[in-house]
Amino acid sequence: MWSTIADKKVNYWSHLIRKLSPGGECERCLQPTRSLFFLCESCIKELPQALHTCSQCSEPIASAGRCGRCQLHPPAFDYSCCPFLYQPPLSLWIKACKDRRQLLWLPRLSGLMLLSPVAALAQADAITFIPSARRKLFRRGFNLTEIMARRLARALKIPLIDSALNKTSGNDQRGLSARQRHKNLSNALQPGQLQLKGKHIVIIEDVITTGATANAAARALKQQGAAVVGIWALARTPPPDWYDKH
Ligand SMILES: [Zn+2]
Numbered sequence: 001m002w003s004t005i006a007d008k009k010v011n012y013w014s015h016l017i018r019k020l021s022p023g024g025e026c027e028r029c030l031q032p033t034r035s036l037f038f039l040c041e042s043c044i045k046e047l048p049q050a051l052h053t054c055s056q057c058s059e060p061i062a063s064a065g066r067c068g069r070c071q072l073h074p075p076a077f078d079y080s081c082c083p084f085l086y087q088p089p090l091s092l093w094i095k096a097c098k099d100r101r102q103l104l105w106l107p108r109l110s111g112l113m114l115l116s117p118v119a120a121l122a123q124a125d126a127i128t129f130i131p132s133a134r135r136k137l138f139r140r141g142f143n144l145t146e147i148m149a150r151r152l153a154r155a156l157k158i159p160l161i162d163s164a165l166n167k168t169s170g171n172d173q174r175g176l177s178a179r180q181r182h183k184n185l186s187n188a189l190q191p192g193q194l195q196l197k198g199k200h201i202v203i204i205e206d207v208i209t210t211g212a213t214a215n216a217a218a219r220a221l222k223q224q225g226a227a228v229v230g231i232w233a234l235a236r237t238p239p240p241d242w243y244d245k246h
């Protein structure tokens with residue numbers, strides 16, 4: 001009987017120590033990890049990534065360099081960096097945060113961004129984000145990219161600009177074609193009144209789908225004088241034919 005009580009005490013203390021000390025269980029494989037992060041190292045390596053992506057728009061391509069579309073019609077942003085592809089489990093985590101308001105994903109998704117910081121950040125003057133339309137902000141209660149941008153700016157000690165872009169109206173971009181997105185955005189995203197002459201600005205995004213939103217935001221920043229605009233996003237939606245080949 002006493003040994004059972006002693007065993008229970010040992011179990012209780014080992015459980016408590018594990019709770020209080022760094023490390024825990026990996027969210028995905030449930031294996032113990034010493035890391036403070038929610039994923040173990042092998043699960044981080046297994047997150048969906050493309051072997052090669054376009055250096056400007058981050059679309060997955062066959063070999064390193066710029067995609068044909070960027071060579072023909074370059075977007076307003078100068079470079080982009082998306083460490084992951086918008087596929088499960090990452091896509092499910094982003095949806096859980098945005099659509100089901102599971103707020104524990106806010107620091108986790110920001111933490112995933114910090115695993116692959118953009119090399120050009122060393123030259124960046126400021127970080128910014130694309131604001132939510134008032135109606136969407138009211139419905140969701142928060143803007144994921146704003147929270148990510150604030151966390152990243154604080155972690156990397158880079159100034160944050162929060163009034164470089166104005167979202168005036170427009171419908172949800174999800175489900176729209178590239179042409180429809182462009183039309184929807186031309187009215188929705190307006191430049192602020194900032195003087196950004198010669199500045200290098202990095203826009204934080206959660207997902208780049210067609211690149212239309214990032215393009216409209218970069219154009220608005222350049223209208224305010226920005227010299228270089230980069231996009232740092234968590235994930236990139238692969239083109240439709242990418243799924244047939246992989
Ligand atoms: Zn794991």
Ligand SMILES: [Zn+2]
Binds near residue numbers: 054055059067
């Ligand atoms: Zn491209």
